[in-house]
Amino acid sequence: MTDATRRAAVAERAARAGGIVAKETFREPLTVETKTDKNDLVTAADRDAQQQVIATIQQEFPSDALVCEEDVTVPGADDVEIRKRVPETGPAWVVDPIDGTANYVRGIRFWGTSVAAVVDCEPVGVATYLPAERDIYTAGPESVTCNDSAMSVSDRSDPETFATGLIGWWALKHGDPYTDLFEAAAGRFGDVRRFGCLQGSLALVAAGGLDAGFMPRTPHPWDAIAGVHLIRRAGGTATDVHGDRWHHDSEGLVVSNGEAHDEVLAAVREGTSVEAAD
Structure with a gap:
């Protein structure tokens, strides 16, 4: 297995793991906080899902950089830095634990957990998992799929x-x-x-x-x-x-x-x- 293939597999595994955590409290009572403005929302589910994504990644790549939306501590690794910018060189993981938090808190199914493995600023493997929709989109060195079936963009030209x-x-x-x-x-x-x-x-x-x-x-x-x-x-x-x-x-x-x-x-x-x- 090449390094890129391994990273793509971990991206999918981490997205699934984070999405499962988030789905546990979907449509359950939530405490909703705001960040930059009244419509920029965050919940405990965002943080819990991100911690699970990071834990999954660190099982295989404990020293890689982490670029994540939420500022959370990493259990058992309090010295881990959560970055906001992608490093120009070296490996990194770019994580959105719940993309579509506003949908999530309203009980709308269209939200997901997204993980990208990048090396020298270029993605080598990615996964976007929409647990409530039961869809996962992945791309690695050998394939690009939706629910394990090959996918492609539309062919409409008009x-x-x-x-x-x-x-x-x-x-x-x-x-x-x-x-x-x-x-x-x-x-x-x-x-x-x-x-x-x-x-x-x-x-x-x-x-x-x-x-x-x-x-x-x-x-x-x-x-x-x-x-x-x-x-x-x-x-x-x-x-x-x-x-x-x-x-x-x-x-x-x-x-x-x-x-x-x-x-x-x-x-x-x-x-x-x-x-x-x-």
Whole structure:
């Protein structure tokens, strides 16, 4: 087994383990806290799931860097640092214990646990597990799958038939620009949806359920690295809002099946006044 194959297997195992922990309290009474604003939510389930993900990873890779959404202590390893940025060199694990916490606390099934194994800033194995939906999306050196079946992006080429996703988040004060973006997309595509779970939405693009997705703001690495890798491995395209190849600190994120990516970029530019790269 190669190192990349091993890391991909651990990513899947860790995502499943964290998702199982989170599912134990799904639709149970919860104490909900806020972080940066009243709509940025966190629960004990987020922290418990992250601890389980980390514990699973550290069974195999105890010295690797950890890039995680939540600030939690690691049982038995209090000196472990939780980072917020992906290191440029060496191995690291990028973890979102519950992507879609707002859905989770409302009893909406579309939420998931996402784990990406990266080496020198490039993903080598990822998994996004949606326990309540009973779906797991994985990508490793040999395969890209949904529930162990090979998957690929859609083959639609007519933008007017596209189902697209407005992904990511926004604060209330940024409402007007997002209204412009929605209107620009609605005028070009057959459907515009928002699911409230960024990694889940990216997985839908990889599996062909959505044809494209877009956000003008830079996502956190734990919100996007796994999903972008799924899309690329499934044959799709991921760029920043200027059309350049997406990197984890790029401006915005635009993903598609690759058949009409320029049209998706055009909608984002129209809705946000973003200019194309030279």
